[in-house]
Amino acid sequence: MKIFLDTADIGEIRRASDAGLIDGITTNPSLIAKVAGNRDPKEIYLEICEVVDGPVSLEVVAIERVKMVEEGRKLAEIHQNAVVKVPLTEDGLKACRDLVSSGIPVNVTLCFSISQALLAAKAGATYVSPFVGRIDDISGEGMQLIHQIRQVYDSYNYSTEILAASIRHPLHVAESMTLGADCCTIPPKVLWQLAKHPLTDRGLEAFLKDWNTLGTQI
Numbered sequence: 001m002k003i004f005l006d007t008a009d010i011g012e013i014r015r016a017s018d019a020g021l022i023d024g025i026t027t028n029p030s031l032i033a034k035v036a037g038n039r040d041p042k043e044i045y046l047e048i049c050e051v052v053d054g055p056v057s058l059e060v061v062a063i064e065r066v067k068m069v070e071e072g073r074k075l076a077e078i079h080q081n082a083v084v085k086v087p088l089t090e091d092g093l094k095a096c097r098d099l100v101s102s103g104i105p106v107n108v109t110l111c112f113s114i115s116q117a118l119l120a121a122k123a124g125a126t127y128v129s130p131f132v133g134r135i136d137d138i139s140g141e142g143m144q145l146i147h148q149i150r151q152v153y154d155s156y157n158y159s160t161e162i163l164a165a166s167i168r169h170p171l172h173v174a175e176s177m178t179l180g181a182d183c184c185t186i187p188p189k190v191l192w193q194l195a196k197h198p199l200t201d202r203g204l205e206a207f208l209k210d211w212n213t214l215g216t217q218i
């Protein structure tokens, strides 16, 4: 499963990228607003694309097809690794088809149902982003949607990749893997939580304690 980092924070992106742990990045307008200050978002997008050698999702903010396509083309020009993110609306699906037809990869975002995921695949989306955490937030079962999409895409041979999004904790990541998501986009905090295990800490402490009885170094 590919791991994407769900952030526009360049410090966090460098930290994960230096460790060779991430395959790409997803951003959204809220994540950009958190870090932008006075900077032009396009500068931030370019900086991210230059750090990460993999797909970087950049989201349109227009809501009408023609404007979405215009914005999408501009975003795609920022860098060869740009993936244009469009919302799962009627206009977004049409813009997806337009952009994909001209060779621009598209991530259809804000997916909350299996029928929406079907339409994203029919529109030729490169990725579909089901938001599991936001479904859990309203007492739904977010991971159930990943399972359903996997079944449907496999049954009908759709090549759209399932990008599990709105990840809140390590269990979401573990379940994304076992349910067959192609990619999972993870907030930095959760990425580092994945590395933690109390038995690792306890085991390391014991190893070092025993080694130190030798009074020697490697």
Ligand code: E4P
Pocket (backbone or CB within 6 Å): 006, 026, 027, 028, 109, 129, 131, 133, 134, 165, 166, 167, 185
């Ligand atoms: C996906 O691409 C989105 O950026 C993201 O996963 C949204 O997550 P949130 O529900 O934590 O805002």
